[in-house]
Amino acid sequence: MEQENKLSEKDSLNLITDMINKAKQSFHDSGVGPIMWGSVIMVCSLVTYARLAFSFKLPFDIWYLAFIAIIPQIIITIKEKKGKKARTYNDIALDYVWMTFGISIFLLIHTNSGIINGLEKGFGDYSSTSGFRFYDYSTSLFLIIYAFPTFITGGIMKCKPMLFGGIFCWTCSIITVYTPPLTDQLLMAASAFFAWLVPGIILNKQYRNLKRQPNV
Amino acid sequence: MFKDLDPILHSQLRLAVMSLLISVKEAEFVFLKEKTNSSAGNLSVQIQKLKDAGYVEVTKQFKDNYPQTMCRITQPGIKAFEVYVKNLQSYLTQTK
Numbered sequence: 001m002e003q004e005n006k007l008s009e010k011d012s013l014n015l016i017t018d019m020i021n022k023a024k025q026s027f028h029d030s031g032v033g034p035i036m037w038g039s040v041i042m043v044c045s046l047v048t049y050a051r052l053a054f055s056f057k058l059p060f061d062i063w064y065l066a067f068i069a070i071i072p073q074i075i076i077t078i079k080e081k082k083g084k085k086a087r088t089y090n091d092i093a094l095d096y097v098w099m100t101f102g103i104s105i106f107l108l109i110h111t112n113s114g115i116i117n118g119l120e121k122g123f124g125d126y127s128s129t130s131g132f133r134f135y136d137y138s139t140s141l142f143l144i145i146y147a148f149p150t151f152i153t154g155g156i157m158k159c160k161p162m163l164f165g166g167i168f169c170w171t172c173s174i175i176t177v178y179t180p181p182l183t184d185q186l187l188m189a190a191s192a193f194f195a196w197l198v199p200g201i202i203l204n205k206q207y208r209n210l211k212r213q214p215n216v
Numbered sequence: 217m218f219k220d221l222d223p224i225l226h227s228q229l230r231l232a233v234m235s236l237l238i239s240v241k242e243a244e245f246v247f248l249k250e251k252t253n254s255s256a257g258n259l260s261v262q263i264q265k266l267k268d269a270g271y272v273e274v275t276k277q278f279k280d281n282y283p284q285t286m287c288r289i290t291q292p293g294i295k296a297f298e299v300y301v302k303n304l305q306s307y308l309t310q311t312k
Contacts, residue, residue: 007228009221009307015228016301019235022251082280085247086240 031203038197045189101149139184143173150195165195237289245285
């Protein structure tokens with residue numbers, strides 16, 4: 001585009017369309033984050049399932065793995081941001097969506113531990129008379145929140161596997177209300193697989209293909 | 217009557233830059249150079265013209281000890297781009 005050629009009106013419209021398409025095609029999620037979180041949550045759920053099914057104890061809570069995974073996530077985010085030559089409005093929207101998700105998960109864990117501690121102390125008649133076990137329902141709450149950012153990201157990025165993953169999480173959240181904690185863990189693992197791991201692998205494959213193309 | 221097309225926008229490289237910037241919140245000079253396949257010299261001249269017209273905002277900063285030029289479209293730039301596209305469309309409809 002070195003020469004300032006005379007532009008016809010049709011050329012102008014074609015140029016605008018071409019550039020907007022070029023800009024759109026430049027941005028693609030590497031899928032590394034979803035792959036990591038899908039794997040971590042799946043492993044944690046399956047280990048919890050095995051622990052409950054085969055009655056063994058671990059020297060630590062396997063879910064601490066999810067806390068540790070925040071460190072590589074921060075590194076990935078910083079690295080990806082540094083590598084980006086342009087920032088889109090979608091990037092900003094998605095940053096806020098996932099930030100909301102992270103804060104909500106922390107608050108849910110905080111609320112859950114408060115409720116569980118309260119029930120363990122046996123306050124109120126609610127826990128002792130009805131045999132109510134809050135833990136049986138906490139998976140449903142987590143799955144509702146997992147679906148939120150997954151579904152929104154799928155919609156914004158036009159990523160059907162993520163949209164499907166979000167719906168899958170919501171479906172599992174309904175089922176887990178009626179299933180025992182053991183089955184809940186399997187459904188949680190399946191949700192992590194379909195909502196993050198599979199879409200992450202697909203996104204990563206598309207990202208690699210895109211990287212191979214010149215001028216992208 | 218056909219409305220006159222904005223002469224600032226009715227230029228191949230400037231229009232390409234504006235079309236790219238309308239799609240993003242902000243972009244590095246390097247990004248614009250890659251997408252438009254233009255030379256750094258020509259691109260900076262055209263960006264300066266857009267800046268003088270008040271259509272783009274240019275910020276110079278440092279990233280990892282290297283100078284980085286960030287460009288973003290301004291509100292008057294968005295308005296001018298919209299008017300330009302509208303005029304183009306009406307021109308093409310009337311000449312059909």
